[in-house]
Amino acid sequence: MTPERYQRLREVLDKRQPDLTVLMENVHKPHNLSAILRTCDAVGVFEAHAVNPTGGVPTYHDTSGGSHKWVYLRVHPSVEEAARLLKDRGFTIYAANLSQRAVDYREVDYTRPAAVLLGAEKWGVSERAAGLADADVIIPMMGMVQSLNVSVAAAVILFEAQRQRLAAGMYDRPRLDPETYRRTLFEWAYPREAAALRRRGLPYPRLAEDGGVVGE
Structure with missing residues (x-):
C-alpha cells in the first residue's frame, strides 16, 4: 500500500453517500447489474441492494470495471424485506415505473435519503414492488420506445441525483x-x-x- x-x-x-442507493428487483443479466454497480461507484453510492429469488446475484462481469470491489451489494430474499429495511433507515423509495402517478425524474429531491427501485429487464418493476414504493418516476421519451435499458435508466436518474447533491455541497465532506x-x-x-x-x-x-x- x-x-x-x-x-x-x-x-x-x-x-x-450513505443515503443514496438503488434497489434492483430481479435484474438478472450480469452486464446490466454490473453496469448499474459501475454507475453507483461513479456517483458515490456506498451500498446497493438487490432482490433475486434464485438466491444468487451475478455481478462479476467486464462491464463493472471492478466496481464490485468498491460498492457493497446487499442481497435480500424478498422485495418486502428490502423495502422495509430501507424505509426503517429513512429512505424514500422511487420506482422507475410508467404509471398514472409517475412524475418526471428531475422533479424529485434527491438530496434527501433516496432509493431508486429498478425492475427486471423485460417486465420492469413488479406490481408488488411498485406497491411498496413511495412514488414513481419516469424519464420522458420523445421517440418510439417507451423506456430505456435498465442500466441506462439507472445512470440517467443517479447522475441527476449527483447533480443535485453536488449543488447542495453534499460531496464536500465525509458523510x-x-x-x-x-x-x-x-x-x-x-x-x-x-x-x-x-x-x-x-x-x-x-x-x-x-x-x-x-x-x-
Whole structure:
C-alpha cells in the first residue's frame, strides 16, 4: 500500500453517500447489474441492494470495471424485506415505473435519503414492488420506445441525483459515520487481510496516516 494509493482511497471514501442507493428487483443479466454497480461507484453510492429469488446475484462481469470491489451489494430474499429495511433507515423509495402517478425524474429531491427501485429487464418493476414504493418516476421519451435499458435508466436518474447533491455541497465532506469509514477503509486497503480477520472473528487494526498498519 503506497501513500498515494491510500490517499486515493480516502478521497473516494470521503465522497461516499450513505443515503443514496438503488434497489434492483430481479435484474438478472450480469452486464446490466454490473453496469448499474459501475454507475453507483461513479456517483458515490456506498451500498446497493438487490432482490433475486434464485438466491444468487451475478455481478462479476467486464462491464463493472471492478466496481464490485468498491460498492457493497446487499442481497435480500424478498422485495418486502428490502423495502422495509430501507424505509426503517429513512429512505424514500422511487420506482422507475410508467404509471398514472409517475412524475418526471428531475422533479424529485434527491438530496434527501433516496432509493431508486429498478425492475427486471423485460417486465420492469413488479406490481408488488411498485406497491411498496413511495412514488414513481419516469424519464420522458420523445421517440418510439417507451423506456430505456435498465442500466441506462439507472445512470440517467443517479447522475441527476449527483447533480443535485453536488449543488447542495453534499460531496464536500465525509458523510459516513467514523466507524463505518474506518472499517471500509481497511477493507479497501487490505482486502485479503480483512477477509482473513473476519473469518477468525478478529477486529481490524488501526491504520496510520500513510496507510500502514499501526503497531507493525
